[in-house]
Amino acid sequence: MNIDSIKNGYVIDHIQAGKGMEIYELLHLNELDCQVAIITNAKSQKTGKKDIIKIDKDIPIDLETLGFIDHNITVNIVKDDRIIDKRKLNLPEKIVNVAKCKNPRCITSIEKDLDQIFILTDKENEVYRCKYCEMSLKRK
Amino acid sequence: MKHLIDIKDLSVEEINNLIEVAKDIISDEKKYSHKCDGKKLATLFFEPSTRTRLSFESAMLSLGGEVLGFSEASSSSVSKGETVSDTIRVVGCYSDIIAMRHPKEGAPLVAAEKSTVPIINAGDGGHNHPTQTLTDLLTIKSEKGRLENLTIGLCGDLKFGRTVHSLITAMSRYKNIKFVLIAPEELKLPEYVKKDVLEKNNIEYCETKDIEEYIGNLDILYMTRVQKERFFNEADYIRLKDYYILNKEKLKNAKEDLCIMHPLPRVNEIATDVDDDPRACYFKQANYGKYIRMALILKMLEVK
Structure with missing residues (x-):
């Protein structure tokens, strides 16, 4: 090839x-x-x-x-x-508009023009949480 | 400018200071009756909560201030499709401080990012309710005389119960606290709270389904309501809502100086025969709520 x-x-x-x-x-x-x-x-x-x-x-x-x-x-x-x-590469401290919060109760589900922001809260276990509702992001 | 979105926004020192101010207000309420003359509190309740709203309004009125706002989303511009960000920017023009309740988790943080005046989170869905936690801390301090060396039983909905999560977070910062977690399988404390708060801070805890198993060890029994609005499936709610009913009989082995708390409103989880028991503190707790909110408003408006 x-x-x-x-x-x-x-x-x-x-x-x-x-x-x-x-x-x-x-x-x-x-x-x-x-x-x-x-x-x-x-x-x-x-x-x-x-x-x-x-x-x-x-x-x-x-x-x-x-x-x-x-x-x-x-x-x-x-x-x-x-x-x-x-x-x-490193795990970033914050990701913006890369993933969407899946929590139907999160403000990001209704507020117009609000960035989807996730914060790295546990580096060891690579856990990111929504900045607004703090639900963890399920990574693929 | 400081906002209160999460109980973790306050240091232990700040919390202790708020409790001291609240106790001083209780001892001489008149001294504070004009501290907020000319100031306005806006209570923006995008979902109804009579108790919390009245507590905030009563607190501001007792400080000599004035209140304005709405008690449900249908009577605000939200029903016309306005965003939280826009509502807050407008209300900030008409008030000095805002107490906000919203059904969506994180809404007060969105508000704080845009607001020109201090925001107090008065509850956001199943997420945070820091002024309830402050109320609980003032109750414990006033009734037990300390915030250290306590065994605290938490009973009922420990999964969705935001007051429970916040109370665990707040109490984990004090010395020698033990928790007894009493819940059915479906409403157990989430793993992340156990891991991120209890285990991280080396807090001793045990779990049980039986309210009477450890009742004799408890200094505080914190009852919670199973909240219908947190369930997507009504059948689950009906099955679990009356899982625990605290009555006089179940208290027979409890300590003489047990403090029974409940964030209220209750439904069936505490029988009315407990109300006259000197250990029942839940109505006093509601009263403490006004005083801690008075202290908080003073702090956030930087009134000396």
Whole structure:
């Protein structure tokens, strides 16, 4: 299988197998006009299988959202055909408009134009809670 | 400017100070009768709660202030589709402080983010009700003389009961507190409260379905109502609503100085034959509610 190498852009590597499409959608990569490749079930020495996304354009990448989805992901920054930086991700302290509160009693279910904000309340167990009703976010 | 959205917004020192002011008001109410002359409290009750609203209004009137507001959403612009944010921005133009009850959890926090005047959360769904917790703390301090070294039984709806969650959070900050959690399987205290509050603070607790099992150990018995509005399924409510009924017979092994509390309104969970028992504190508790709210209004308006 041939996928063109990228000149300037990103290689998002070590994505948990099966999560590539989720990231593609959350980062709105469908809105780009450049080449974007999603490789699913690529071989991985560490985990057996992984997904990879290649983006052939230097665009702003939301590292916080990526870190929330999977902080084991590595973001390789490519410039002039060379990897110039590798970014490790962290669990963000706060995520905004990435997930929706599922609590039907939460004010976010009715208040217009209110951001959906979740706060990291337990780093060890990776628990996020709605800023408003404090219901925990069920992660996929 | 400070808001009160969650009991955790107040430090132990601030809570102790509020209790001291409330006790001083009780000892000489007249001294405080003009402290809030010319100030206005808006009570915005997007869902009805006669008791809490009247308690706030009585508190402000006793301080010489005035009150305005609405007692249900249908008599406000909410019925026209107005957001909480807009309502608060408008009401802030007409009042110095706002007490707000809303059926949606987190609504007072949304209000606080937009408000130009202090917001007091007067209850948001099954979430927080900090002034009830302050009322409970003043009751315990006044009736038991201390907030440390207490065994507290919590009985009834420990799952949806916000007063219970807030009371556990508040009391966990005092020394040598033990909890006895009395609830049917379906209404047990949620795991996250056990883990995040009780276990995190090394608080001793035990769980039982039998109200009489540990009644002799208790310094405080906090009864709660099973709230119909918290159930999506009416059959579950009907099955559980009368699970516990405290009566004189069940109190036979209780301590002489037990303090029986209830946030009220009660339905069937405390038989009326307990009302005349000197250990019944729930009507006194309602009275303490006014005094702690007076102390809170003074604090939030920064009135000396």
